[in-house]
Amino acid sequence: MVPRIDVKTAIAKKKYVGELDVTFDADGKLIDIPYVEFASPVRAALRYEIFADDKAEVTGTISFRLKGLCSRCLAETEREIGYSAEGVFAPMPKDDEYGYSNGFIDLGEFLRDSVMFALPARLLCGSCADDGSE
Numbered sequence: 001m002v003p004r005i006d007v008k009t010a011i012a013k014k015k016y017v018g019e020l021d022v023t024f025d026a027d028g029k030l031i032d033i034p035y036v037e038f039a040s041p042v043r044a045a046l047r048y049e050i051f052a053d054d055k056a057e058v059t060g061t062i063s064f065r066l067k068g069l070c071s072r073c074l075a076e077t078e079r080e081i082g083y084s085a086e087g088v089f090a091p092m093p094k095d096d097e098y099g100y101s102n103g104f105i106d107l108g109e110f111l112r113d114s115v116m117f118a119l120p121a122r123l124l125c126g127s128c129a130d131d132g133s134e
């Protein structure tokens, strides 16, 4: 089930600010690093604010764990990834805004994009990351 924000109800209740905490399994195909996979579901701790023009801003943190082989020395490794995500949703979106209709914001595309942006180009184990020459 794709998490969504019920904008219509929020406006009717004059509840323009809210929080949303979702956990979901991300699509493993999003990962471009060889021998690396998700080691946990993705957690998104989000806050939204709805403005007078019906635009809504969503901000928050995306976090998950990756596990697999270090992209450099092939040692098994695991790493916690954290990412600050933000998106603007509008009934008539322009540029990099997300669209929404019927009073519901569907967070699916936004969450997928955020996971993609959060993913590092490679996964390094502790000692490879520490030697600074990344």
Ligand SMILES: [Zn+2]
Residues within 6 Å of the ligand: 070, 071, 072, 073, 074, 075, 124, 125, 126, 127, 128, 129
């Ligand atoms: Zn390594």
